[in-house]
Amino acid sequence: xxxxxxxxxxxxxxxxxxxxxxxxxxxxxxxxxxxxxxxxxxxxxxxxxxxxxxxxxxxxxxxxxxxxxxxxxxxxxxxxxxxxxxxxxxxxxxxxxxxxxxxxxxxxxxxxxxxxxxxxxxxxxxxxxxxxxxxxxxxxxxxxxxxxxxxxxxxxxxxxxxxxxxxxxxxxxxxxxxxxxxxxxxxxxxxxxxxxxxxxxxxxxxxxxxxxxxxxxxxxxxxxxxxxxxxxxxxxxxxxxxxxxxxxxxxxxxxxxxxxxxxxxxxxxxxxxxxxxxxxxxxxxxxxxxxxxxxxxxxxxxxxxxxxxxxxxxxxxxxxxxxxxxxxxxxxxxxxxxxxxxxxxxxxxxxxxxxxxxxxxxxxxxxxxxxxxxxxxxxxxxxxxxxxxxxxxxxxxxxxxxxxxxxxxxxxxxxxxxxxxxxxxxxxxxxxxxxxxxxxxxxxxxxxxxxxxxxxxxxxxxxxxxxxxxxxxxxxxxxxxxxxxxxxxxxxxxxxxxxxxxxxxxxxxxxxxxxxxxxxxxxxxxxxxxxxxxxxxxxxxxxxxxxxxxxxxxxxxxxxxxxxxxxxxxxxxxxxxxxxxxxxxxxxxxxxxxxxxxxxxxxxxxxxxxxxxxx
Amino acid sequence: xxxxxxxxxxxxxxxxxxxxxxxxxxxxxxxxxxxxxxxxxxxxxxxxxxxxxxxxxxxxxxxxxxxxxxxxxxxxxxxxxxxxxxxxxxxxxxxxxxxxxxxxxxxxxxxxxxxxxxxxxxxxxxxxxxxxxxxxxxxxxxxxxxxxxxxxxxxxxxxxxxxxxxxxxxxxxxxxxxxxxxxxxxxxxxxxxxxxxxxxxxxxxxxxxxxxxxxxxxxxxxxxxxxxxxxxxxxxxxxxxxxxxxxxxxxxxxxxx
Numbered sequence: 003x004x005x006x007x008x009x010x011x012x013x014x015x016x017x018x019x020x021x022x023x024x025x026x027x028x029x030x031x032x033x034x035x036x037x038x039x040x041x042x043x044x045x046x047x048x049x050x051x052x053x054x055x056x057x058x059x060x061x062x063x064x065x066x067x068x069x070x071x072x073x074x075x076x077x078x079x080x081x082x083x084x085x086x087x088x089x090x091x092x093x094x095x096x097x098x099x100x101x102x103x104x105x106x107x108x109x110x111x112x113x114x115x116x117x118x119x120x121x122x123x124x125x126x127x128x129x130x131x132x133x134x135x136x137x138x139x140x141x142x143x144x145x146x147x148x149x150x151x152x153x154x155x156x157x158x159x160x161x162x163x164x165x166x167x168x169x170x171x172x173x174x175x176x177x178x179x180x181x182x183x184x185x186x187x188x189x190x191x192x193x194x195x196x197x198x199x200x201x202x203x204x205x206x207x208x209x210x211x212x213x214x215x216x217x218x219x220x221x222x223x224x225x226x227x228x229x230x231x232x233x234x235x236x237x238x239x240x241x242x243x244x245x246x247x248x249x250x251x252x253x254x255x256x257x258x259x260x261x262x263x264x265x266x267x268x269x270x271x272x273x274x275x276x277x278x279x280x281x282x283x284x285x286x287x288x289x290x291x292x293x294x295x296x297x298x299x300x301x302x303x304x305x306x307x308x309x310x311x312x313x314x315x316x317x318x319x320x321x322x323x324x325x326x327x328x329x330x331x332x333x334x335x336x337x338x339x340x341x342x343x344x345x346x347x348x349x350x351x352x353x354x355x356x357x358x359x360x361x362x363x364x365x366x367x368x369x370x371x372x373x374x375x376x377x378x379x380x381x382x383x384x385x386x387x388x389x390x391x392x393x394x395x396x397x398x399x400x401x402x403x404x405x406x407x408x409x410x411x412x413x414x415x416x417x418x419x420x421x422x423x424x425x426x427x428x429x430x431x432x433x434x435x436x437x438x439x440x441x442x443x444x445x446x447x448x449x450x451x452x453x454x455x456x457x458x459x460x461x462x463x464x465x466x467x468x469x470x471x472x473x474x475x476x477x478x479x480x481x482x483x484x485x486x487x488x489x490x491x492x493x494x495x496x497x498x499x500x501x502x503x504x505x506x507x508x509x510x511x512x513x514x515x516x517x518x519x520x521x522x523x524x525x526x527x528x529x530x531x532x533x534x535x536x537x538x539x540x541x542x543x544x545x546x547x548x549x550x551x552x553x554x555x556x557x558x559x560x561x562x563x564x565x566x567x568x569x570x571x572x573x574x575x576x577x578x579x580x581x582x583x584x585x586x587x588x589x590x591x592x593x594x595x596x597x598x599x600x601x602x603x604x605x606x607x608x609x610x611x612x613x614x615x616x617x
Numbered sequence: 618x619x620x621x622x623x624x625x626x627x628x629x630x631x632x633x634x635x636x637x638x639x640x641x642x643x644x645x646x647x648x649x650x651x652x653x654x655x656x657x658x659x660x661x662x663x664x665x666x667x668x669x670x671x672x673x674x675x676x677x678x679x680x681x682x683x684x685x686x687x688x689x690x691x692x693x694x695x696x697x698x699x700x701x702x703x704x705x706x707x708x709x710x711x712x713x714x715x716x717x718x719x720x721x722x723x724x725x726x727x728x729x730x731x732x733x734x735x736x737x738x739x740x741x742x743x744x745x746x747x748x749x750x751x752x753x754x755x756x757x758x759x760x761x762x763x764x765x766x767x768x769x770x771x772x773x774x775x776x777x778x779x780x781x782x783x784x785x786x787x788x789x790x791x792x793x794x795x796x797x798x799x800x801x802x803x804x805x806x807x808x809x810x811x812x813x814x815x816x817x818x819x820x821x822x823x824x825x826x827x828x829x830x831x832x833x834x835x836x837x838x839x840x841x842x843x844x845x846x847x848x849x850x851x852x853x854x855x856x857x858x859x860x861x862x863x864x865x866x867x868x869x870x871x872x873x874x
Contacts, residue, residue: 211794298812344700371815392712402681406691424674437727441804510801515846519831594694
């Protein structure tokens with residue numbers, strides 16, 4: 003079993019590295035007259051060495067590490083499905099590695115949400131004690147943030163950006179593989195936190211709480227810093243790939259909107275992710291080295307953390323939602339059989355969000371006790387960001403207007419992104435305006451709002467993308483009836499759950515609580531039942547995906563008659579993507595324009611060229 | 618085309634009319650302060666302003682799906698509008714002025730009322746008839762009526778008692794981690810930080826007590842660990858005379874008798 007060997011050798015060298023780290027700490031501490039083992043310090047150093055060991059063992063040594071010592075590198079050639087379990091340079095393998103991993107993480111984190119809703123069905127404590135509830139709540143938060151940041155970017159982005167720009171791979175294939183193989187240790191560490199005390203500070207990890215809490219916080223900090231590295235390196239890779247590896251003729255004005263959204267997202271990831279990493283590194287140093295950055299008694303300031311943290315974590319919501327917009331606009335154009343309306347304005351909107359996204363962070367801190375003079379500027383910037391966001395809506399609505407809408411599952415999910423984000427956007431105004439925010443901040447109104455934007459905007463986009471590209475990735479077709487069932491089930495239960503959830507927030511139910519006043523019992527019972535229905539909808543999805551991947555009917559070459567490059571090659575694409583490099587002639591969305599083609603393959607007469615066009 | 622525009626606008630108008638009834642609904646907890654009246658009013662104004670934007674998107678979506686959608690593969694392409702003309706500019710002008718409006722009213726105007734003092738850390742006037750010093754700690758509160766020398770806590774007094782029709786200023790601190798001082802009936806919160814004193818001033822307008830209405834409670838609204846959810850404290854708003862009596866009864870000398 004090749005796959006087993008690869009993962010086992012990674013785990014083996016990882017363990018060796020971990021104990022090497024512990025040993026080094028023990029030696030240094032022993033020589034300086036301390037106890038040989040200190041939980042936090044030892045875990046930190048053990049982790050760093052263990053992570054390197056894991057990467058090397060899982061295949062990075064042969065593909066990359068040997069080169070540092072002048073040795074010949076090699077790639078492990080694993081047959082069939084086993085290639086997904088080793089360090090692979092192929093962006094299509096890496097894309098599926100990301101996608102499947104994060105679907106699994108999504109389902110686990112969703113299970114956490116189900117447990118929380120079970121606890122919240124009644125006032126008082128039933129399923130959990132306070133400690134367990136906080137642990138599950140924090141875990142749900144950070145896992146879902148990871149899914150939202152990486153599932154679309156790492157999964158669909160990796161798979162389809164090179165295909166859509168006519169490149170044979172990403173610019174840095176080994177770096178790409180590295181970003182994926184950092185994920186399993188992150189997931190394993192986060193999933194182990196409930197058994198080591200649990201992260202009681204939520205995914206935001208505000209000090210002083212995160213400095214004084216138990217040492218599972220160290221695991222949390224190390225995991226998130228590692229995950230940040232994935233995000234930064236991935237962003238860098240996308241930026242270089244999109245700038246330098248576009249096919250001849252693929253000018254910026256002809257770039258598919260999904261690629262544009264990935265470009266903007268990658269800039270966000272590259273520019274801002276270090277904020278979160280630095281914030282957590284400072285917490286870690288407060289804990290293991292007594293730096294007292296955040297301890298007011300010794301000259302630190304607890305509010306400093308929130309600025310550094312939100313400096314990333316607000317742009318992060320655009321890292322989450324812009325790829326969702328990209329997919330939505332992509333499928334909306336193809337399934338409306340019309341050019342993407344106001345394409346240039348939509349691109350301008352994405353760039354505008356990139357520009358403004360970095361200067362709105364303190365709207366998360368309106369009630370934090372920051373100086374009063376800061377509220378006005380952040381209120382203004384936050385309201386202003388609705389203008390570029392509005393351009394995305396213009397493109398979507400302009401495209402479906404008078405279109406020939408083909409209501410297959412990808413289109414339904416794409417339209418749902420627009421529907422849900424309209425609701426999430428309007429409720430955002432209540433939170434951007436300080437006079438209403440000072441009551442609503444940290445209530446279930448906020449919980450409902452960000453689930454509308456992130457789940458409604460991005461996760462619906464993720465499903466649009468999965469259904470849209472399923473035949474491309476697997477060569478098989480999913481079951482349309484089950485997919486439509488999944489859509490309507492998820493769409494209705496999602497909207498019922500989260501629309502109703504605004505109300506307890508207004509009534510005075512704050513977020514992140516294991517218990518609440520009895521007067522809110524009925525509405526919470528209702529929300530819980532609806533949330534269970536929402537959770538159950540994913541059973542249909544998983545069944546459909548697994549069954550169709552193995553047994554589904556072989557898909558047509560271009561089932562959606564789409565014009566973009568990835569649909570003009572076999573499904574799934576060959577390892578080198580294009581036998582002949584494509585030559586881009588026209589706009590990707592020129593539906594209804596006679597004679598227009600997007601791309602041709604000059605060297606290969608047998609391949610369909612351009613395609614689509616509604617014939 | 619014209620027929621479609623008229624029909625879609627009709628859908629929009631109908632949806633907006635239905636949606637705007639939400640502004641009439643009583644979605645709010647008990648009103649206990651003049652700030653709460655402001656909040657409810659501004660919240661309703663934002664519903665009135667935001668609803669047409671929301672229903673515009675929904676109306677176009679519904680209209681297009683029902684009128685232009687089909688489950689079978691379309692036999693032809695749609696018209697090749699690219700949207701390069703006047704449309705996007707009008708859209709930008711409209712969304713831009715909407716954003717500007719909300720920014721100024723109720724955003725900045727409301728903010729100016731909340732922050733007469735630009736250099737402090739908190740809401741409302743810095744002068745008040747009654748000052749209560751609040752200290753948050755894991756997982757409860759103490760409230761000190763500084764002038765009277767009275768402190769209430771879970772051991773002593775057991776409730777935050779306030780006189781009605783009075784400007785009350787809370788000066789808030791924390792001894793350990795970050796908490797947030799929030800009374801839903803007053804619609805206002807501010808974090809309790811170690812090493813920094815924040816404040817909020819409210820004007821109480823109605824009698825009420827926790828036993829009858831849980832909007833009259835202090836609730837910690839910033840995650841502070843284990844018992845965060847139960848870090849509450851009962852609030853009672855009483856007539857001024859009764860407040861004075863209560864305050865006398867809480868004085869150390871009085872309790873010693």
